Amino acid sequence: MLFIATYTVRxxxxxxxxxxxxxxxxxxxxxxxxxxxxxxVAQLSGFAVIEADDAELIQQWVMEWNDILSMELFPALTDEQVGPLMFAALAKKEVVG
Known part of the structure; x- marks a missing residue:
């Protein structure tokens, strides 16, 4: 599974x-x-895109850094993954609407 991890250094x-x-x-x-x-640039922040299937490993990684920075993680999808979902959502709206 893909995740976007944002961080801000205190x-x-x-x-x-x-x-x-x-x-x-x-x-x-x-x-x-x-x-x-x-x-x-010129900030104490950034982001990473990671791939992992084990929440414990993600927590391990976060705990290696969260004493000096704040991190947030968000599940993410690729265009290829979200495209069919968008198509299905629009098709469903046409049937209902």
Whole structure:
């Protein structure tokens, strides 16, 4: 399953977050696939797209970072996954409406 993970570094933890990222490479636990990570310009925030089927691994990853930053995770779908759902929703509306 795909997830979008957003993060915000607490300003007082900026240096600690940079140090941890540089030391660890920002790696995720085995079993989570990092599809990409983007850092906002001139902000202490960003987002990543991950793929994982194990909520415990996701929680492990979050707990490795949530002492110095805030994270939120959102389930996500690709265009290929959501397209048929949109088609079905519109078809259902035509039948009902």
């Amino acid at each position: 300003s007082e933890n900026r240096n600690a977050a940079m140090e941890r990222f540089l030391q660890s490479g920002g790696k995720v636990p085995v079993g989570i696939k990092m599809l990409g990570r983007w850092h906002t």
